[in-house]
Amino acid sequence: MSLNSRVLRALSVFFLSLLLPLSSLAQELAETSVPAQKRVRAVRVDTPPVIDGKLDEAVWQLAEPITDFHQIRPGNQTAPSEATEVYVLYDDDALYIGARMADREPGLIAAPVIRHGQGLGSDDRLVVILDPFNTRRTGYRFETNLNAVRHDALYTSVNSFQLEWNTIWDTATSTYDNGWIAELEIPFKSLPFDPSIDTWGFNFGRGIRRRGEEMAWVSYNRTYNPSISGVVTGLEGMNQGLGLDVVPSFSMNRDKQFDLRTSDTNMDPSLDVFYRLTPSLNAALTINTDFSATEVDNRQVNLTRFNLFFPEKRDFFLNDSDLFQFGGIGGFGGNSAESRGSRENARPYFSRKLGLSQTGAPVDIRYGGRISGRVGRWNIGTLAIRQDEFGTVDASDLLISRVSANVLRESSVGFILTDGDPASNLDNSVYGMDFRYLNTRLSGGQVLEADAWFQKSDTPGLNGDDEAYGLGLRSPNNTGLRGGVGFKEVQRNFNPAMGYINRSNIRDYTADVGYTHFFRDSFLQSAYFGVDAQRINVIDGGLQSQVLAFRLLELDTNTRDRISLGYQSNKEVVLRPFAVYRAPDRSVFIPAGSYSFDEASVSLSTAGQREFSGRLSLSNGDFYNGKRNNINGSLSWTQSRNFVMSMSYDWNDITLPQGDFITRLTSLSTQVAFSSTLYWVSLVQYDNLSEEIGVNTRIQWIPRAGQEGFIVLNYNLQDRDKNNSFEAASSDLAVKFKYTFRF
Template structure:
């Protein structure tokens, strides 16, 4: 425990330093920040995508977009303008995306929550706290399809989060146009702030052209709100709804095809939310049910370590960025252990659901502090009495783009043991390194206690230089043998890890058919705590090619070593004996253009694998013939030749969705693998009949 306390004391001392005590200093931008003044209105526009309300013509206009791709700094080849209005209820943004060839505009999707990169589209980021760190990301195409996501510490933090907003688009002989309504009730924001961070990005798909309203370098994404422009003049934003009550009623029918038994069940419950302040929310969920949650994508495991499945439940996804710990995930610095993994709550180790009788959450921001607390009461299951779980995360914004914080968890949803976890982290980020470059570093430490193993520890650090020409990084971490947080996820224990990354990415603007290429090297080395080499991987990309046509190609050579200390079995039944192994494989990968009627990619991997040989063929193909129909097929075949056996492992899926409107869809997912020799079918009808009010019809069936 001493190691943890020393590191924690050092990190928390940042709270007492002068730079953390005074008001936040605005970043000294490398170029003047673009800004637009919002116009307050008494009567808002009708959100229909036709832009014919007279009030739009009275609002200030912003535009002058410049390219990130293909020619950095050049004006975009098609004109883009936008205007912003607001009233007591919402923010209204109108976009005019002019196009000299409107018949070539791509608008092939109506799907909710799909990133519309196969179409012409707009995406914009809002930083309502003006903390230059956190915010929201929204995207849409000319059909008014909607995508929303969280921005945490200037990075995209996941798209499973949904909020209430409206978007309508249209196409005419001048281009495509869209109106957006963002209710203030849907966003957390700092009361009294008259200025919000804001940036807009437009993609013209047929030209593979992308540009921004405010750009300080093509290596900075729209999610980098530290380098965004501003919305000014937002006066009197203090009226928000205090209460929100969302009841639900669920009817279920389960049928056992083997036993012939069937049963009908019904249940009810709901969520009650109270806005403690415009930037702090409390939620109480009674008899929580997740029947509408999307089914997990099947995975095959060819390693000796467990797999991690993503969280998909709305209750845990909302404000999930506040609970993020450490540096997040980068190729040079993957988080080896997650102190809080919300799938531990309400799901057993095998993925079976456990009823959550009551769940509470308080999340938001107060001044420089980011606060998140979750408590959950679980029902009895099997021979285990109902358990409780508690999570607390507090971090403080320091410097210009950095933070320092702590996290704690209590409880074990899958046993009656006492269990505690404490963690502290410091994350530094600047986009002014060497004048205009991005630099990140992180340091963290965690301590875990349970009745069986007493105290165990994990700590690590990383450096990252993610820029346009050079992308490089270093990482190190150590995890004790029995460090296994009961509400977290740890894939590998009893190791020290060393990682490096170097990618050189020149642009080839003098070669008309080639946009850029990469020469990259990644490595990952694991030793035991006694410093004995346990495994290592070296990856060489020679090269990765990105063509002007939208195609891309990569050739990877991978050299790998592993020393399992006991036999293990992989998906498909193959057995790898304990021992020391070196092997090499070769990967050829092709990505198809997003602008094509058929998109996706395919590849082939051939080489050795432990004491045998392995080859893999994989493909994902999307086909969108109409905006109301989106389809995709994926397939992976892994063939193994071992001294004592030959076997293969296959997994495939078919996904198609009928989109009646942007607010109504019917999806179908078929999944099959030859390991379980079963076919899974999941269909879900979704209808948002009123903003924030949803109805679902879900059918799940397993054959085999």
């Protein structure tokens, strides 16, 4: 047995020895380890406050102020540096939240972001978490900053959320002599809820970026999420109206192919209808679904023999996407030895398989329907669409159905079924079952997660060896010891036609263990060190891939700067040569064989609240039977809240006996905010593998939540002769406007 194999096995045994005692004692420790749940009563009002960011109306004085916030960083359960007061009101139509956030230096409040929907990780911000069903499993996250930017997210599990999700709500902010004020209005029509439940999961957070300070109303183990929250009581008699949203849209597209000297102009109406069958169960209908204003994918360079993973960005598929999550497969995870594609491998349902060809070209969706929501302890998600024909593939009917039941205190058991193949004329179906265990109430602030799942596919011509199954056990703690172990088997003929798969006929073993230490009274906030490992074996053979990632030291400062040192040991067994580099004039192949290669890295990143911020990563080492140097970095200039420019660059210099090559991937983005409702965002990308420059520029107008207008131009230039003489290849101009009628 090799040294790396022994290390991987030792990590798994060591971590299991730590977790098994915790698991056996979980129930005994649960009640004694968690502090009493905080509660606040929402006050019902007849006249709603005006959302103007002033907090000066008498109606706010009716609410009980929430003031007992505490630090979670850099301190833990310590007094915050500034006072925070939060007020909660409601009427028939909406929930109203007001916050007065003291700051002795209001001129230093960080607010570089002005565009709605953009992340606020570099801003001073207010965070609100709502769990309308009080299940402590999923929920909704609302954030705003001093510029009254709306940023929302959907929790797909307690430890991960879907940033692309959005709904209709409003906010306004202002400053005063000693801080800033935020007011939020969240319509009840924007959230599913059960009117018989008058107690919602509820939490608040606040960030002060220049001090690296995070505070919360309720936290545990330096974190807060739907499972770690207080409650708001007294919510009765809310009005969801008819529960009907009608969203017509109209787009005009002009597509031009310069090579073929062809152009095409289309004017397409589209309609989305959303109806609440019950207060907690939603139906959606889409006709001639329009994705013309969807953001473009960020380019990636693939130096492996396996498919890359690109996340979903289309709103229709993001709504209620948490209900379709299965087995804990995917997400960002905490094991750096795994690639994103490896973590996502064997997903039974991946929405990017719908409405897109295998090359990423859009495919029309004629119509579709979805039923999603919750009925008692049951979580339901069913999607059926009619996809248009493309190429040699006939029009197809596609179905995804997912049902799960909440069990125990924070866990669930479920079933999934998919039927149809969007990329061929063959039949295909997949069914699967999963159990997800969560316990956030262990002694010492520890958390325990576990997943077990099984899937089977049915494809004509593929008989036997068509199953996949997996197990996982994790303790994802933010402080002290953390880690996890996992196993996944994906058999040779397992074929989820509407899912994601990048390796089959494999057994995938993962293990990671690490320790986080938080400093006191220091400019350093925390230090982390650990080991992450992955080993993938061929089912009927030996090793395919192995990675040992030694995270030697990761230091974070209170101002959110970071330095990291790492060392990675790789093993790859290549059975058939594969092209690691393709260009019009030549290709470089990795020959069949067994390879061991190591790499050292150092990276530095600075916090985004500064005028200039960036990230730089340097790595050097072996690469298969050669050498690789890598430089990966980015630089952002926040000239003002109205103008931001960012540049990223990834450079690989690879030397192999079969041939040397260099890969370059660069992007330049600009954001111009004419106001809080009108933006101009551009992204230019180039890589020397495709020798293509892609330009995506979009003007977005949001007069108010639920109303959007777009002008989007995609323009591609190609260097066919590799002489830096770029010629126009294609262009696509789209103009789109949509309006939400809410009843």
